[in-house]
Amino acid sequence: xxxxxSNYQPYDGKGGRYYVKSCKYVNDLLFQAWKAQVPNAVIDSxxxxxxxxxxxxxxxxxxxxxPQGITVHSxxxxxxxxxxxxxxxxxxxxxxxxxxxxxxxxNSVFK
Numbered sequence: 194x195x196x197x198x199s200n201y202q203p204y205d206g207k208g209g210r211y212y213v214k215s216c217k218y219v220n221d222l223l224f225q226a227w228k229a230q231v232p233n234a235v236i237d238s239x240x241x242x243x244x245x246x247x248x249x250x251x252x253x254x255x256x257x258x259x260p261q262g263i264t265v266h267s268x269x270x271x272x273x274x275x276x277x278x279x280x281x282x283x284x285x286x287x288x289x290x291x292x293x294x295x296x297x298x299x300n301s302v303f304k
Contacts, residue, residue, distance in 0.1 A: 194265070195290035197283045197298060204278040212273055216240075216251040223269075227257055234259050246303040248272060250281075266291055270298070 206215055217240065224238050238255040250270040257265045263286060271280040281298055285291030 195285040195287050195294065197281065197294045199279070199281045201274070201277045201279045204273055204276055212278075213251060216253070216271060220253040220269075223253070223267075224255060227255065231257060231259065243270065245270065245299060246301055248303055268295070 204212070206212060220238070220240055224236065227234070227236055235258040236255065237258075238253065240254075241252045242249050243252045244250070250272045253269045255267045257267070259265070266283075266285050268283040269280060270282075271278055273279075283291070283294045283298060285294060
C-alpha cells in the first residue's frame with residue numbers, strides 16, 4: 194500500500210492553459226471515483242503547483258479516511274515535456290513510508 198510510480202504518455206492537446214484545465218478535469222474524475230467507491234469515507238483533496246528540480250508540476254493530493262481508522266494518501270504530479278505528459282503518483286498508508294517516497298520524489302533532478 195506504499196508505492197511510487199511514474200509514466201509518460203503522448204499529449205495531443207494544445208498545452209498551456211488547456212493542460213491545466215485538463216488536469217483539473219482528471220482530478221475531479223478521480224475525486225468522484227473515490228467518492229463513489231467508498232461512500233462512507235471522509236475525502237479531502239487539494240490542488241496546487243509544486244516545483245521539483247526547478248520545474249512546475251500540477252499537483253493533486255487526496256486523503257481518504259475510512260471508517261475503520263485507515264487513511265490512504267494519494268499524490269499526483271504531472272507536467273508536459275514537449276508533446277508528452279509525465280506523471281508521478283505516490284500512494285501510501287504508512288506515514289513514515291510516505292515521507293520517504295515524497296522525499297525521494299522531491300529530490301529528483303531533471304536536466
